[in-house]
Amino acid sequence: MHTIQAFNVNDGFYKGLDMFGYRGNYIEQETRNGRVWEIQSPVCISYKYPNVRVLQDPYRDCNPFFHLAESLWMLAGRGDLASMEHYVPRMREYSDDGKTLWGAYGYRWRWMFGTDQLKTIIRMLKKNPDDRRCVLQMWGAEKDLNHLEGEGKDVPCNTQIYFKIRDGALRMTVTNRSNDLIWGCFGANMVHFSVLHEYMAAMIGVKLGTYYHFTDNLHLYIDFPIWKDKVSKISVGVGLHNYNDKKYAEALHEKTIPLVKDTKTFDKELKFVLDGDYRQDVKLNNVFLERVAIPAIKSWNLFKEHKFRESVEMAETILQEDWRLACSGYIKRRT
Secondary structure: OEEEEEOOHHHHHHHHHHHOOOHHHEEEEEEOOEEEEEEOOOEEEEEOOOOOOOOOOOOOOOOHHHHHHHHHHHHOOOOEHHHHHOOOHHHHHHOOOOOEOOOOHHHHHHHHOOOOHHHHHHHHHHHOOOOOOEEEEOOOHHHHHHHHHOOOOOOOOEEEEEEEEEOOEEEEEEEEOOEEHHHHHHHHHHHHHHHHHHHHHHHHOOEEEEEEEEEOOEEEEOOOHHHHHHHHHOOOOOOOOOOOOHHHHHHHHHHOOOOOOOOOOHHHHHHHHHHOOOOOOOOOOOHHHHHHHHHHHHHHHHHHOOOHHHHHHHHOOOOOHHHHHHHHHHHHOOO
């Protein structure tokens, strides 16, 4: 098995790419979505600072607005297509009914299996911090296998999450059946699950510990035209700030705004952020939602209206440095 020990997502991204620099590590494989280079054994990635979650490489060119909005959408237990289609129109390709997304993780966390798994696990670990039975289910055998047999468009790539507390900190292990390195593993998934991780730690009342991500199949798609252009330019440190530098990662970790400040009002305020009217300024108890999430959503809405200057100006009001740089950079590269 391969292991990657990373300070943060940027460090992990370049170390992951390095694995494909050695021909003996991977094989070429046909898949339903085209040819891939596939690492020949499972891969486990650990993140020391999971709250430093924003991938900054300009050639990878992540959409930070989408990743942030999708993470909050998941945390709220949502599964509607319209919210995500606002950020990525092609999300409709993964909907079976044109209204919902079958594989939506948040809906599975909160509703699909008949219980709010997040609330249950929070109660369990508050009651017994030594508990090793806290499993968050995302794959339902009867539902998902039948869905696949019926030629459903979307099933979860990530299947279970394990939580445990050690040394006063919450550790989280995500298990994954299949991960694309460029688009999924170090782009979307790290944001999704590190946001969940931080939320759970805050609600339980413990520190944020290490995030482990285990994938049975780490791969790169090689037939997309965008692949040859982007990945040929992505190399360690190319066009990057110093986000994969250890000292900078530690400093950014220390000054990151906590996702949850007020555990009693967070869920209610999260719903407001996802459904809210942004024509007026609001004051929220949770600073991350008020000073990071809301300006990011406003900036994206301005971008969609082709108000590019106003969009950049709004992005530059985002309080947290990594989200501010990622959002403003994404718009500037297009305008």
